[in-house]
Amino acid sequence: MHDADLTPNAANHAPLTPLIFLDRAADVYPRRTAIVHGALRQTWGETRERCRRLASALLRRGLQRGDVVAVMLPNVPAMVEAHFGVPLAGLVLNALNTRLDTESLAYMLAHGGARAVLVDPELAGVMRSAVELAVQQGLPAPLVVDVAEAQFDVAGPRIGSLDYEALLAEGDSADALPGVGDEWDSIALNYTSGTTGKPKGVVYSHRGAYANAVSNILEWDMPKHPVYLWTLPMFHCNGWCFPWTVAARAGVNVCLRKVEAQAIFERIRSEGVTHYCGAPIVHNLLVNAPAELKTGIAQTVRAMVAGAAPPAAMIEGLHGMGFELTHVYGLTEVYGPASVCAWQADWDDLPLSERARLNARQGVRYHLQDGTTVLDPGTMQPVPHDGETMGEVMFRGNIMMKGYLANPQATAAAFAGGWFHTGDLAVVDPDGYIKIKDRSKDIIISGGENISSIEVEDVLYRHPAVMVAGVVAMPDPKWGETPCAFVELKPGAQAAEEDIIDFCRKHLAGFKVPRRVVFGEMPKTSTGKIQKYTLRARARSRDAIDV
Template sequence: MADAGQLSIYERDLDRSAANWAALSPLSFLKRAERVYPNKPAVIHDRVYSYAELGARARRLASALRRRGIGRGDTVSVMAPNVPALLEAHFGVPLAGAVLNPLNIRLDAANLAFILEHGEAKVLITDREFAPTIERALKQVSKRPLVIDIDDPLTEAQGGERGARLGELDYEAFLAEGDPDFPWSLPEDEWQALCLLYTSGTTGNPKGVVYHHRGAYLNAVGQAVTYGLDRNSVYLWTLPMFHCSGWTFTWGVTAAQATHVCLRRVDPGLVYPLIEERAVTHLCGAPIVLNMLAHAPAEVRRDLRRPVLVVTGGAAPPSTVIANLEKQGFSVVHAYGLTECYGPATYCASQKDWSDLDLEQRASRMARQGVGYVTLEEATVLDPQTLSEVPRDGETMGELMLRGNTVMKGYLKNPSATDDAFAGGWFHTGDLGVLHPDGYIEVKDRSKDVIISGGENISSLEVEEALYRHPKVLEAAVVAKPDERWGETPCAFVTLKPEAEATADEIIAFCRDNLAHYKAPRTVIFRDLPKTSTGKVQKFVLREDAKSIS
């Protein structure tokens, strides 16, 4: 037995070198696809882009950024729907050594200005459809980044409107500044920051979640393995690329050398023709996407010539939605994740005997959050105090916790929040759940007061702050109200000041003027708020009340 101070025989003269080690980075996926399948369709939008073209455009972007002085540690923000430019940025920006910051296109100017300031954006690439909001946001930042306009040919065809030009040049002109032969290179350190994505969490100001190259590489591989992506797959972009970098499918589809079909907005009238014309095999989306497809008008639907796998997160789809989709030829898989873990980290792996169950029983099994990805080290439910695993009885509540390589680096400029999230060597999701006898996880409630509407996080505190700014509002509390279409919507319980009068429409309009529209309450109830003896609002009472409101 070797002394503690001595190296074992397996540690002597067996060093890491360029011959036997390379940093894990999703950049390697496009590098390989470009070489192996140069002529294969990589991206379909206004035209078909081959993998050779996608690789050249990503390298032009990296080169153009470098020539503008952008390098390691610099932030490049992109405000765009699911267009080729945003996909190219997922490779070109990190190839330049910089950090990609995809912006949520649903945010208002104030939130966008905060993100641009907090992330210290040096470059902003923005689609002209969002020019009015971006223009207002830029007026609120202390230092204006280099602004580049995306002028997408399909803007009007896919339901958008072109706004004013805000930048000194457009995206295609910027690419022309770059070298298509800019060399592929991996980061020296796979822990290097790759992406910066913001989540509203439980506070008004968004938190900046930092991804590293290693985690993105592994989660992308996890997506390909879990959902059977290969070079014959065709992935339709119904999930926003800005959301957890498209759950890392931006890189996962490329790793499989599959085909990306871009789509600016989700509309059944656009989705069904693309599924048919492009032979789509996979798509993802929040419950609202499934509801759109399940309840699409008969004149819009097309018969599916082949099965289409649909991956959904957030609230589990109701049995009626599952039944409608299965009749059309869709196959539904329920996944669970957060921005902090690169999107989905667990999924409900189907078991062979589930096919023998009736629809309600099968839907109940499918509603669970399931088991961890092969690329995640651990996912389980722990007692938040002792960090011991709860019994597998389907009843004992604990907190869902994760750990492994596909958990974020941490929160940008927020060490206390990072420390809290990683306390005890686990990532604390804030979601409460149980373990079933088969080891499957099921989330039962949220410990955080976050409302998930249409796949987007809404901070109840942020909405409450807006309500308190109304001159007639004395007290306010906001909770989630179940909604068949959106999963959840904000429901506001409001106490007015003495002698004040207001209508629900007035309160909602005020919130829409002061928040991103999707964050505004859909329902307003005027009443006294239930409180504990110490004056704390009893939100659990309000949640139950919200469930009974039609």
């Protein structure tokens, strides 16, 4: 009864949103650099003004609260600005995968109901076709805006009714903006890969984006004014919420149009980069780069890896470069990372190989995530912490999607039993850390024995000639399935199939050794993940039907 008369009001309650980080950075550090792109140096004060003008212009163009603005952009300044300008107008940001085909993009535009589209000239060709197809499918013609590239020589057609700078000129940074009425309001729409059917539209709230942006700071002990290099695509889970994280620390967004080893190392040196993120393939690219590219880096560089379990060889390689690695894990539905392999002080004195093994685990829940666990999906009971009993990784808490857009059945299935079901199979070690063994569809069942493709891949990555490895099931008349390894060799390296198989025999039980090795460039998604469904089709596995 003592608090019966204590109620929320404007003085003691405000909806949680990452948009407040922009105002704080601009108020406190207006002259500090916010964005670097080629010769461009843009301050936080200038960035806020441009974001507010973008919001104002979109509203003056007739867009209304809840409308979707799609962006087809690489990691350029306008992409950073869209993460603030679009939601400042009460609109929903839909960052599109820049490597998708026309049909997939058209589906997303139509399904999300995009009212406006921002497009880079390099991507304008496919986007023009996608918009045309979406309109044929019933989408009202959206406002299309060309985002010119002023810093680099990028060719492409103009497909919009105006360009980005002209749009901003229509807005006024002094306009009153609608603000966030409820932290449950949608801030972003992201589509899943759609490898087993139509992509699902994952809807993010302001509350969830705020929680994950802050958790990123806490998990990384990120100091004020970090220099963050955009190796991770901002279209991927909104860059794991790092556009908002960097603003919260008044840091520097170092933009990068393409992920190339030379460009990355040049910017690490020239801009004093302190942080970057990426899938294992991005880090592997740096580990295996020529030694001359890696010289002259004086500052500590902190790397964050997710997207797939990092092989121990990659972890050891980054350590040898002097980079500090944080391993996180998550999915689109949990805003990118939502668990972390939190480092323990007593690991410092262990051999490097053991430290790498421990750091390859998916770990424990993020600071602001309520729960991360491994449950038996049949009973919904926790598995023993014995490092052997497998269950399904599940999440719940504030770092969780609102649900799937216009797909109540999929939303209900994903949240069955009060937990989000990831589809990832894992064990829990005695110390409470989660270790993923495989995706449920990637487990290889050979003669009744389960084989983790991740375990086999980890061995393959230790071979000195292997750059990238992927393992899937291959039909076998005797055993049902056996492992088939796909290998991409390092530049200039040579290895025969028997060399790879012999190497695996030294490190794996006999039934886990690949029976076949296929050499060639690995099919990858735009975020660096290996396309396992493509490999399954090539291996003619039983799961190839899921493509």
